[in-house]
Amino acid sequence: MLKTNETVLEIDLDALEHNYTYLKSKLRPTTKFLAVVKAFAYGSDATKIARKLEGLGVDYFAVAYVKEGAVLRDGGIKTPILVLHPQPSNFDALIQKGLEPSLYSPKILREFLEMAKKNKQKDYPVHIKFNTGLNRLGFWENDVDYIIEQLVGRNEIKIVSIFSHLAASEDLKEATFTNGQINTFQKIAAQVDKKLDPAPFRHLLNTSGIINYSESQFDMVRSGIGLYGYGNEKNIDARLRPVARLKTIISQIHKIEPNETVGYNRAYVSDGYRVTATLPLGHADGIGRQYGNGNTYVMVHGKKAPIIGNVCMDMIMIDITGIDCREGDEVVIFGEDPTAEEFASTANTISYELLTGISQRVKRVFVGDCFDN
Numbered sequence: 001m002l003k004t005n006e007t008v009l010e011i012d013l014d015a016l017e018h019n020y021t022y023l024k025s026k027l028r029p030t031t032k033f034l035a036v037v038k039a040f041a042y043g044s045d046a047t048k049i050a051r052k053l054e055g056l057g058v059d060y061f062a063v064a065y066v067k068e069g070a071v072l073r074d075g076g077i078k079t080p081i082l083v084l085h086p087q088p089s090n091f092d093a094l095i096q097k098g099l100e101p102s103l104y105s106p107k108i109l110r111e112f113l114e115m116a117k118k119n120k121q122k123d124y125p126v127h128i129k130f131n132t133g134l135n136r137l138g139f140w141e142n143d144v145d146y147i148i149e150q151l152v153g154r155n156e157i158k159i160v161s162i163f164s165h166l167a168a169s170e171d172l173k174e175a176t177f178t179n180g181q182i183n184t185f186q187k188i189a190a191q192v193d194k195k196l197d198p199a200p201f202r203h204l205l206n207t208s209g210i211i212n213y214s215e216s217q218f219d220m221v222r223s224g225i226g227l228y229g230y231g232n233e234k235n236i237d238a239r240l241r242p243v244a245r246l247k248t249i250i251s252q253i254h255k256i257e258p259n260e261t262v263g264y265n266r267a268y269v270s271d272g273y274r275v276t277a278t279l280p281l282g283h284a285d286g287i288g289r290q291y292g293n294g295n296t297y298v299m300v301h302g303k304k305a306p307i308i309g310n311v312c313m314d315m316i317m318i319d320i321t322g323i324d325c326r327e328g329d330e331v332v333i334f335g336e337d338p339t340a341e342e343f344a345s346t347a348n349t350i351s352y353e354l355l356t357g358i359s360q361r362v363k364r365v366f367v368g369d370c371f372d373n
């Protein structure tokens with residue numbers, strides 16, 4: 001841990017390597033690994049994370065949008081990048097940056113074919129997304145013939161992979177549904193294999209899929225949250241290491257008399273003599289109002305201090321009564337204790353939302369071995 005003198009999100013690249021190695025250990029050595037680095041690599045820093053993972057030998061990256069992929073290319077990333085949800089208005093930029101689109105509907109397929117033709121492309125790599133039950137994006141099982149027909153007599157694009165996405169891979173109560181998705185995907189793959197030579201490679205599993213359904217790893221897996229240290233399960237979280245640690249310092253300490261109030265709308269009322277500390281981060285940094293009013297705690301010198309009153313835009317107040325600390329001392333918002341998952345759960349949300357919501361105002365600092373220095 002570095003010592004800090006402001007609010008920082010500390011990104012631990014050694015933890016990232018540990019998580020990558022752990023997830024790889026669940027796979028056959030030949031299974032390819034796609035690292036999902038969308039949304040600033042789950043709120044951390046996409047280029048730095050991708051550079052580290054590229055050095056570790058990751059096979060593919062995925063982002064949600066073209067702009068995110070362009071940032072990686074501009075940052076020197078050479079590994080193939082799958083764009084999960086490209087918009088036709090960005091197809092030109094996608095091709096210029098050598099990004100690979102997920103094509104998920106007849107409209108998107110036709111529009112991409114047109115753009116590839118306009119750009120005089122030959123065998124441009126694309127990935128076909130099938131919907132097997134999430135009902136979000138994707139072609140249907142019975143669209144295979146349609147897709148193949150679109151390609152007859154043309155060579156602008158080449159289907160390098162087919163994939164689908166599980167709806168409830170973290171929830172073993174939904175195993176019957178998930179196994180149904182796996183079967184549907186297998187049937188689609190068998191149909192595609194009959195029509196295309198060479199057959200495209202196949203991928204289905206996200207992080208919880210790797211944990212719970214590793215027998216269905218096909219040719220590649222796509223992992224996001226696991227790389228960042230969370231596995232949607234306590235016993236998996238225990239094997240992973242959080243990559244992001246949000247830390248700050250105490251700006252000011254106040255001694256509060258009984259029946260005084262703290263913060264906007266006087267939401268906190270003291271029940272006795274209390275000591276409070278004001279911290280320089282708030283909802284504009286990604287700590288939403290749902291974390292206020294005593295539901296959530298942060299750590300001051302290893303002791304729990306609840307967030308009291310309403311979360312402000314740029315500040316929160318915590319109760320440090322009985323904790324030996326001073327102005328300028330360090331406070332851990334989340335990291336190892338509490339973890340982002342534990343912190344998020346106090347407001348009925350999940351680590352994914354908390355991590356990706358840490359705003360760009362918070363400075364990112366890096367610890368551990370980087371490949372670029």
Ligand SMILES: *Cc1c(COP(=O)(O)O)cnc(C)c1O
Nearest residue numbers: 036165206207222223224225226
């Ligand atoms: C975000 C995403 C993933 C990564 O999921 P995790 O649960 O974070 O591992 C994988 N595949 C698709 C299609 C996604 O959108």
